[in-house]
Amino acid sequence: xxxxxxxxxxxxxxxxxxxxxxxxxxxxxxxxxxxxxxxxxxxxxxxxxxxxxxxxxxxxxxxxxxxxxxxxxxxxxxxxxxxxxxxxxxxxxxxxxxxxxxxxxxxx
Numbered sequence: 477x478x479x480x481x482x483x484x485x486x487x488x489x490x491x492x493x494x495x496x497x498x499x500x501x502x503x504x505x506x507x508x509x510x511x512x513x514x515x516x517x518x519x520x521x522x523x524x525x526x527x528x529x530x531x532x533x534x535x536x537x538x539x540x541x542x543x544x545x546x547x548x549x550x551x552x553x554x555x556x557x558x559x560x561x562x563x564x565x566x567x568x569x570x571x572x573x574x575x576x577x578x579x580x581x582x583x584x
Contacts (some may be wrong), residue, residue: 477500478498478499478538479498479500480497480534480540480541480542480545481496481498481542481545482494482495482496482542482544483504486507492514492518493514494506494513495512495515495524495526495545497534497539508583510529512527514529515548526549526554531549531554543562
């Protein structure tokens with residue numbers, strides 16, 4: 477399965493990212509099928525430069541964007557849909573939160 481993801485490049489404490497299409501099982505710093513653009517979070521505002529026609533081509537072929545990249549593309553209006561939740565809360569933690577919420581008295 478193909479995935480569209482960010483791969484980090486740049487110096488220490490100065491990250492910039494390439495947007496690449498590659499096999500899901502491959503190392504993010506390994507070989508890629510195609511480079512679609514780049515993302516620089518250090519500029520104000522953060523810059524995302526993409527080949528939009530190639531992005532649509534690969535999505536049409538079944539490539540899935542990573543959660544982070546999908547959220548960036550939705551913010552920029554390059555994709556339609558809802559953002560994905562990146563942080564997952566474990567079931568054990570969810571149960572603790574429900575118990576804590578149930579234990580607090582309702583305001584009168």
